Amino acid sequence: MKASAPASILVGVFLCLLSPTMTCGQDFPGCTLPFDSIKESHPIDGTCGPEGKTQDASNQAQNRAKNNFCATGDPIRVTFSTFLRLQQAAQDQNIPFGSGLNLPPDRTVLKDLATVGGTKIGEGTVVRIVAFIVDAHYSNVSSGETVNCKLKGKENNDIHIMLGQSSSAAACDTVTAEMSPHFRPAAWDQLPELNLRVPVRITGQLFFDGSHKPCKNGSGPNPQRETIWEIHPLYAIDVCSNATLAKCSATNDSIWTPLDQWLSPDNNASLFRPGLASIEARARRQR
Numbered sequence: 001m002k003a004s005a006p007a008s009i010l011v012g013v014f015l016c017l018l019s020p021t022m023t024c025g026q027d028f029p030g031c032t033l034p035f036d037s038i039k040e041s042h043p044i045d046g047t048c049g050p051e052g053k054t055q056d057a058s059n060q061a062q063n064r065a066k067n068n069f070c071a072t073g074d075p076i077r078v079t080f081s082t083f084l085r086l087q088q089a090a091q092d093q094n095i096p097f098g099s100g101l102n103l104p105p106d107r108t109v110l111k112d113l114a115t116v117g118g119t120k121i122g123e124g125t126v127v128r129i130v131a132f133i134v135d136a137h138y139s140n141v142s143s144g145e146t147v148n149c150k151l152k153g154k155e156n157n158d159i160h161i162m163l164g165q166s167s168s169a170a171a172c173d174t175v176t177a178e179m180s181p182h183f184r185p186a187a188w189d190q191l192p193e194l195n196l197r198v199p200v201r202i203t204g205q206l207f208f209d210g211s212h213k214p215c216k217n218g219s220g221p222n223p224q225r226e227t228i229w230e231i232h233p234l235y236a237i238d239v240c241s242n243a244t245l246a247k248c249s250a251t252n253d254s255i256w257t258p259l260d261q262w263l264s265p266d267n268n269a270s271l272f273r274p275g276l277a278s279i280e281a282r283a284r285r286q287r
Contacts, residue, residue: 029182031070033205034235038260039183040261042126044156048149048182062210063147065123066232067180071205075128076116077250078164080153080226083175084278086206087214087227089113097210097228100146110208113125121206127231128203130250131163134174134193139223158182159191160223161234165245167197170213171224177202187260188237199240199248201256207232211212238262 028049033039052063094104095109104110110123121127139160144150148157159179162171179188202216209228213221238256248255261267 007160027065029069033069033183035183035185038185038187038258040186042155042184044148044151047180048151048156052145052147053149054146056100058105059100059146061105061107062103065207066147066178066209067182068124068205068207069180069182069233070127071124071236073126073237074124075203076119076121076123078116078127078129080129080131080173080175082114082116082121082127083227083229085114085202086208086229090208090229095208095210097208098213103210104208107208111251123208124205125206126203126235127206128201128250129163129175129177129231130199130201130245130248131175132167132169132199132245133191133196134162134164134167134169134171136161136194137177138192154189158232159184161191161202162225163200163202170218172218172220172226172246172252174225175227175230176223176225177204177231177234178236182233185260187263188234190263191237191259196239199245199261201236201238201240201248202231202234203236203238204231204234206230206273271281 028045030050041120050064051060052067052069054063070078070269090097090110090113093109093113097106107123112120115121137160138157139145140148140157141152141154144152144157151157158181161177161179162174163173163177164170174239179191207230209230209232212223212225213230214227215224237259239259239262241255241257242248257267
């Protein structure tokens with residue numbers, strides 16, 4: 001029988017204390033989670049700290065940035081062009097990226113790289129984007145990542161979300177958002193199976209993933225994306241009650257439902273889940 005989440009965490013912490021190679025995370029994340037009311041406990045929460053499992057200082061700094069659940073401030077509305085401007089700004093300043101061996105040694109250079117509506121933004125800024133989900137899948141389940149202490153399996157790894165201006169956008173035209181395994185709500189774990197065809201509103205902190213390279217001229221290494229700037233970790237995900245980007249204003253809260261509530265059988269929005277003919281008909285009417 002599977003142990004309850006709190007019991008499994010206690011076991012994980014005990015094993016962590018006995019292990020000289022494991023990075024413990026008892027004090028993680030260091031703030032109230034943005035999704036605290038729906039958080040779920042997982043063994044990784046107590047056994048893998050914000051630096052993950054690596055001895056390299058630059059990788060440790062990147063992992064701490066990946067695990068930042070404590071960014072504050074009202075979300076800044078960003079678009080796909082914002083991410084491209086951030087990418088260009090990083091390249092103009094010769095900030096290193098491209099592999100785990102070529103990371104920025106000082107991440108303060110990633111702050112305040114672009115301006116949106118008179119506000120400087122960069123790594124650590126809370127942002128919000130409206131987009132379609134092109135694909136969502138668990139990443140690195142067979143090998144793990146240093147940020148997640150090289151643990152394997154779906155429960156211990158990120159959900160990689162490809163965001164596009166249409167649900168059929170090419171991979172090289174997408175922006176990446178990632179759900180951390182830490183404290184991940186049960187409803188969020190359903191995302192890879194939903195095949196959503198309506199816009200979503202993604203909120204989280206900006207992060208520069210220097211381990212990767214962006215596409216160039218429509219091609220690039222996996223995972224393909226138009227920029228290595230991401231929303232990571234994700235703080236919130238909402239589903240629009242309309243079917244087009246034009247009718248899904250980020251600032252109109254009345255048309256947005258948090259994913260966990262949208263999935264609730266008690267919520268009328270759940271009548272329009274993907275896979276049902278009603279959502280397809282509704283989407284066609286609004287195109």
